[in-house]
Amino acid sequence: MLKKKSRRTAEEIIKDTRETTDVQRHIALLKAGALQNAILTSANFSIIATDEKGIIQLFNVGAERMLGYTAAEVVNRISPSDIHDPHEVTARAQALTGELGTVIAPGFEALVYKASRGMEDIYELTYICKDGSRFPAIISITPLRDDYGSIIGYLLIGTDNSVRKRVEVELNLAMDAAEKANRAKSDFLSSMSHELRTPLNAILGFAQLVDSGLPAPTPLQKRSVDQIMKAGWYLLELINEILDLSLIESGRLTLSREPVSLMEVLLECRAMIEPQADKRGIRMSFPRIDIPYYVKADRTRVKQVLINLLFNAIKYNRPSGAVAVECALCPPHAMRISVRDTGFGLTEEQRGQLFQPFNRLGKEASTEEGTGIGLVVTKRLVELMGGTIGADSAVGVGSVFWMELPLTEAPALAEREMDFLPEVELPLSEDLPVHTLLYVEDNPANLELVEQLVARRRDLRLITAADGIIGVEFARTYMPKIILMDINLPGISGIDAMKILHADPLTAHIPIIALSANAVPRDIARGIEAGFFDYITKPIKVDHFMATLDAGLAFSQLADRDAATTTECTE
Structure with missing residues (x-):
């Protein structure tokens, strides 16, 4: 059971x-x-099936809605290429011909060529509706095969691309508008910088003349001149920082990332910063670097960052405090440069507000001047150079600001090139030869300032020209040893005048130094690239101005010596 x-x-x-x-x-x-029926009756996608010859066999509801045809009007009558823009179909055939190295005929063959060879194909074309209207579409093509692998037709699935195209157009228009606004802002800042620097050049230039002139100013005059220069340099710092910040934010700041000797940069910064520290009674210490390390960065901007950090460490330190610069390898391939001070330190809240524009962390009422922009510019410069920056602080102990930059190899032939630099010394005897200096400038205040500066040089005789055309003629007539050239001149620009002189064999050897209030980095780079020997920005710093003249004279003397040697060899 x-x-x-x-x-x-x-x-x-x-x-x-x-x-x-x-x-x-x-x-x-x-x-x-149900799934098949849902697909075929979908109103959001056009689904078109053809036979192997390209004649439409299926035309779904979505295709009818999008194109305005009924299925009866197209099935067994036309090819999908007949409802596409013919110019685009021809262009696609040409593109495929170039891409695949096979001649493709315009028409349905151009639409299905890649799909028929087993290559995925999705493309954009314009559909033409029954009423003649057009709209952009994205089309996907898939071959239909029988059980033996032979192609028996093609399936074309399309979607209306009008919304995305419209958004793209609007986005492109917005980007163009933003680009124009950025250009307008940069042009405005460049113009503003130029207009502000021109009067500042006179203010600071003549203040430096009075401060260092003979007879020496009285104690009361000295205090007044010091206040003028202090306010003038502060205003210049503000102009520079706003200009830098604007260029960074607009993406127009250009950097030249190359191997930079860490030892050389620290030595240059030390020479610039120690006099400021001595005035305030701040002790400075710098590391001894026995191994020549190189970081990949922009040399000028690295110095700018370090100088800003060092100035802040001195400015916000205790009386008789100390500032220490430290360097340490940071694995795997970076160098950390730290600036440590013995100041009053920062609270946790203040640390959180670092690197914010125009935020001086409560120092607004202090006697120390500042813009609240320097650290913002510093941070963004470091990041643009591929580095990082940060700060550690303890109230009552002090702060450490540090940056890390990527290490790199030393430049090729860096040491050998130094061995071949010509050593040119200016004569030191009492009977200095007098060289002619041509200054091309249309601003009377700038002319008078340079006249008084050059009057202190027993080895220079100044001649001036008020526009570029006269400047060219004076250069050809007087054959000066060196030329100072403003950029914005009546008649022709300083750049055009310089190009004329460089094209003339008689004057091509004369070093021409730009002296301009156009101080935007791109203007300076454009000037150097155009062929200026050097580029001095206004307001003039007297020491830098004199050093540049010395370099130009040394170059001129070297050129004269080479010319004389060539003449002797020829004879």
């Missing part, structure tokens, strides 16, 4: 399994049919 009952149960199980499988198959077919 038990065996018989067990046998019937097995038969029942087999029967139940078959019934279940049939039900599952039926459900699957219903689902497949």
Whole structure:
């Protein structure tokens, strides 16, 4: 009895399994049919199927809605290429011909060529509706194959791309508008910088003359001149920082990332900063670097960053405090440069507000002047050079500001090149030869300032010209040893005048130094690239001005010596 009952149960199980499988198959077919029906009746996608010759065999509801045709109007009548822009179909055939090295005929073949060879193909084309209107579409093409792999037709699934195209156009227009606004802002700042620097040149230039002139100013005059120069240099610092910040934010600041000797930069910064520290009674210490490390950065901007950090460490230090510069390797391939001070330190809240524009962390009422921009510019410069910057601080102990820059290899032939630099010394005897200096400038105050500066040089005789054309003629007539050239001149610009002189064999050897209030980095780079020997920005710093004249004279003397040697060899 038990065996018989067990046998019937097995038969029942087999029967139940078959019934279940049939039900599952039926459900699957219903689902497949529902899915197929949903796809074919979708109003959001155009679905077009063709035979192997490209004649439309299926035209779904979405295609009817998008294109305005009924299925009866197109099935067995036209090809999909007939409802695409013909110029785009021709262009696609040409592009495929160049891409695949096979001549592709315009028409349906151009639409399906890649898909028919098993390559995925999605492209953008313009659909032409029954009423003649057009809209952009994204089309995907898939070949339809039989059980033997032969192509029996093609399936084209398309979607309206009008919204995305409209957004792209609007975005491009917005980007163009933003670009124009950035250019306008940069041009405005450049113009503003020029206009502010021109009067500042007179203010600071004549103040330096009075301060260092003979007879020496009285103590009361000295205090007044010091206040003039202090306010003038502070205003110049503000102009520079606002200009830098604007250029960085607009993406127009250009950097030249190259191997920079860490030892050389620190030595230059030390020479610039120690006199300021001595005035305030701040002790300075710099690391001794025995191994020549190089960081990949912009040399000028690295100095700018370090000078700013050092000035802040001195400015906000305790009386008779100390500032220490430290260098440490930071794995895997970076160098950390730290500036440690013995100031009053920062609270946690103040540290969180670092690197915010125009935020002086409560120092607004202090006697120390500042703009609240320097650290913002410093941070963004470091990041643009591929580095990082940060700060640690403890109230009552002091602060450490640090930056990390990537290490790099030393430049090729760096040491050998130094061995071949010409050593030119100006004569030191009492009977100095007098050289002619031509200054091309139309601003009377600038002319008078340079006249008084050059009057202190027994080795220079100054002649002036008020515009570029006269400057060119004076250069050809007087053959000066060196030329100072303003950029914005009446008639022709200083750059055009310089190019004329460089093109003339008689004057091509004369070093021409730009002396201009155009101080935007791109203007300076453009001037150097154009061929100026050097570029001095206004307001003039007297020491830098004199050193540049000395360099120009040394170059001129070297050129004269080479010319004389060439003449002797020829004779």
